[in-house]
Amino acid sequence: MIKEVLIDEPKRVARPLLIVVAAALIDADGRVMVQQRPEGKSMAGLWEFAGGKVEVGELPEAALVRELREELGIETEASCLAPAAFASEALGDKHLLLLLYVLRKWSGVPSALHASALKWVRPVELHALDMPPADRPLIGLLEALI
Numbered sequence: 001m002i003k004e005v006l007i008d009e010p011k012r013v014a015r016p017l018l019i020v021v022a023a024a025l026i027d028a029d030g031r032v033m034v035q036q037r038p039e040g041k042s043m044a045g046l047w048e049f050a051g052g053k054v055e056v057g058e059l060p061e062a063a064l065v066r067e068l069r070e071e072l073g074i075e076t077e078a079s080c081l082a083p084a085a086f087a088s089e090a091l092g093d094k095h096l097l098l099l100l101y102v103l104r105k106w107s108g109v110p111s112a113l114h115a116s117a118l119k120w121v122r123p124v125e126l127h128a129l130d131m132p133p134a135d136r137p138l139i140g141l142l143e144a145l146i
């Protein structure tokens with residue numbers, strides 16, 4: 001019975017959940033923007049989607065609008081963020097829930113305000129990039145959407 005399965009389930013999340021929101025910016029040519037994690041941070045040098053942690057009391061989309069302003073200097077609205085895919089992955093002593101949105105409409109020109117570099121790539125080229133483990137399963141999902 002479902003009730004028994006729930007009660008006996010020993011694999012409840014034992015680690016704190018880390019909820020991270022990220023955006024795949026898509027340009028008019030269908031290219032995707034990724035940014036490179038800077039030296040001094042965990043996973044330095046890896047390519048990831050712009051975004052960051054959802055703060056306590058913050059809505060995910062509001063967190064992402066804030067992160068995109070802070071990291072890229074662009075403005076967008078929650079209504080422009082299309083939910084695309086998610087990843088669920090252990091990350092150190094936490095469990096990462098990474099919510100990926102697709103974004104096609106923003107104002108301003110993205111700049112690497114926090115990252116060491118930005119680049120625009122074809123979705124298929126993402127497979128060849130060094131990305132965090134949580135991002136790998138998102139690549140195929142993104143390819144299907146763009």
Ligand SMILES: Nc1nc2c([nH]c(=O)n2[C@@H]2O[C@H](COP(=O)(O)OP(=O)(O)OP(=O)(O)O)[C@@H](O)[C@H]2O)c(=O)[nH]1
Nearest residue numbers: 020022041042043048049050051052053098132134135
């Ligand atoms: N923004 C972003 N974060 C990702 C991706 N994939 C992934 O595993 N992460 C992880 O999710 C967390 C994002 O939080 P963050 O950007 O605020 O954290 P950080 O490590 O850069 O900075 P911090 O020093 O403020 O903790 C990081 O642990 C990062 O490694 C991704 O595609 N985009």
